[in-house]
Amino acid sequence: MSVMGSFIISQYVLDHFNFWVAVILMMIGLYAMITKNNLIKKLIGMSIFQTAIILFYVSAGVKEGATIPILEHHAAETEQVAAGDAGAEHGSVVGADHDVSKSSEKAPAHEVHEINPDDYSNPLPHVLMLTAIVVGVATLGVALAVAQVIYKNYGTLEEDEILAKIKAAENDG
Amino acid sequence: MKWIGLIAVIFTGGLLLSAMDDFPNWGDAHSPANSSPVSQYYIEQTMTDSGVPNMVTAVLADYRGYDTMFETVVVLIAGIAIMAILRVAKQVPGGAKPTPAHEVGDQHDIIIGTTCRLLIPVLQLFALYVIAHGHHSPGGGFQGGVILGASFILAAIAKGLDPALQRLPEKRYVKLAFVGVVIYVSFGVACLILGENFLDYGVLHELLPTMSAEEARSHSMLGVEIGVAFTVSMIMFAIYANLASKGELEGGL
């Protein structure tokens, strides 16, 4: 029984722990956006929702045992330098019209250094989420500007008080 | 209201958690997301296409350059929207009294001022390093631009908003923010003029002092990142300056 239970826990929780936490954070953020009364609290909830989705995307791009998506370029660089030196000597002997042959020499030097895609984590979600973070802070700024304008006009940031003031103004008008 | 929210949230979360069984396992290298030909292509071909070791920079500025260009435009529009929202808003009769919760002393502290005077040049130099070294290490236009904007914000916090705005007045930062987008678009248009697709940097090696098309791609990525950094840094400072002073650009935090 306990073996079965631990098996189920490892199957359903530990294998997907990042996804679990992403869903939980998403629920926290959504709950705050729906039920919180204060506008700043709603905005913090929105940011938590956003980071939860980013966490989901980045977790989907992780590979076990993979390194960061920056190529090991030291080895390639020394090869390139060696090839470049050879090309330079070659060019100094024959003339300047061998630039094309030099660049064609460089390409096989890279292909020798073979790249296995399983060694590097998936760069695509990183790129999408990187821009999403920066755009997220810009939209958070817009939302905070709107909150300041609401405070200027109604004197409060609580949702129910704002609604009461709007209703009172409608009844007056 | 709280009960309705709780029910909605639990329903949504339960739906997602019940689908958890179909998710790929943690760190699975052959999950659909990781084995898609697009990301495999990015990992394998970045070095031969442009010679940039950092794949994230290459994908950001080259393969998906169109996306990044309009992300930059979104940041620019957000900054302008903040200025517009805070300026246009009129005082409604019966509104709030404009008294802040607590007052900050007038003369700024000498210890903080001296530390910031030592720190801000180093910070700005580091920001330029992050922008320029994004090809070989984590970094690039967005990160470096935000650090550059943060250095201006630090100056505004330490010495007050007015001295910072004397150095970098509103006209100047709005202009520089637009200059960033113009730099980015001009790289694309230059490719268009030379007879290739928009933002296809390979042809630019006729204009730039480069040896080959790959090197031209690498150098154009740097130029594009500089444009992104201009826009992002100036818009970050604009957001802070307007939000801290309610759009009046005086007084401040």
Place this chain on the structure above:
Amino acid sequence: MIWQFDILILIFLVVTAVISLQVKDLLAASMVFGTYSFLICLLWAGMGAVDVAFTEATVGAGISAVILIATVYNTRRDSSD
């Protein structure tokens, strides 16, 4: 990455998210939200997403905390929930 640290940081993430939403003082909520951003930045650095971690460290823990505090300074510090 080390999965024990990973799980510890994920639990801390949930805790800081709940604290930043439950605390009544909006200035404290902004500061705890900055802590949340820093923790999630650590998590991404551990997952190998270094560029995302760098962006989150500068944007989330730096700029967004500052603009939240600027708004709290210009409006009110106390909240009803």
Place this chain on the structure above:
Amino acid sequence: MIIILNIISIVLILTGLVFFFGSVVGVVRFPDFYTRMHAAGKGDTLSSLLVIMGFAVYHLGQIHWSHFVWADLLVVVKLLAICAFIMLTSPTATHALMDAGYEDGIEPLVRKKGNALEDKK
């Protein structure tokens, strides 16, 4: 050689952790704002410095001295730069927080005549 460097780095990191523990206990146990900031600011600065210097010493042990390149020292230089940065910023941040608290009107804990500590706020 490597063993000596490793032992030095372990000692530095452990000392840093001891100071971290002290500063945490101080933040929890001290009675008012100013003493808490005192514990947090001083303990935090010293322990961060010690831990990062421990990392730097550990990295010195990882370098292959037989074919030494100056670029190997880059990580050490970066860590020392972080040390200088923390040395500069952390006390300033503590000072700024203390100053803001004083201007906000938080009263320090003072000893009264009757030898009883009274928490004013």
